[in-house]
Structures are given as C-alpha cells and as structure tokens.
Amino acid sequence: MSLYTTQTNNEIFREDISEYVAQLQLHMALQARNLVPxxxxxxxxxxxxxxxxxxxxxxxxxxxxx
Incomplete structure (x- = not known):
C-alpha cells in the first residue's frame, strides 16, 4: 500500500465519521424537539x-x- 493510498483511505474514513456525526447531531436535535413541548x-x-x-x-x- 502506498502513502497516497493510506492518505486517501484516512480522508475517506474522516469523511465517513464526519457524516456520521452530522447525521447523529441532526437525529438528536429532532428527538429533542419531540421531547420538549x-x-x-x-x-x-x-x-x-x-x-x-x-x-x-x-x-x-x-x-x-x-
């Protein structure tokens, strides 16, 4: 595996984590809206x-x- 491939995989992993965190934050915000009258x-x-x-x-x- 080359250095370029490793960097690309790390960037993809970071993007996946960032997208997951953004979706989780959205989900939590929507749940909070449903819990608070x-x-x-x-x-x-x-x-x-x-x-x-x-x-x-x-x-x-x-x-x-x-």
Missing part, C-alpha cells in the same frame, strides 16, 4: 389546567351550605 402547547396546557381548577373551585363553593 412547544411554547404554544405549554400555554394551552396551563390555560386548560387553570380552567379546570376554576371549575372545580366553583363546584365546591356552590355545594357548600352557609
């Missing part, structure tokens, strides 16, 4: 929780006998 979704969840809490409190208050 969006801000609009979080706001909707908070709004829904607030409405449910208010409704439960109103039910409890309306059932109390003074």
């Amino acid at each position: 969006s801000l609009t979704h979080t706001h909707d969840s908070r709004q829904q929780l607030l409405q449910e809490t208010q409704a439960n409190i109103e039910k409890l208050v309306s059932r109390q006998i003074f």
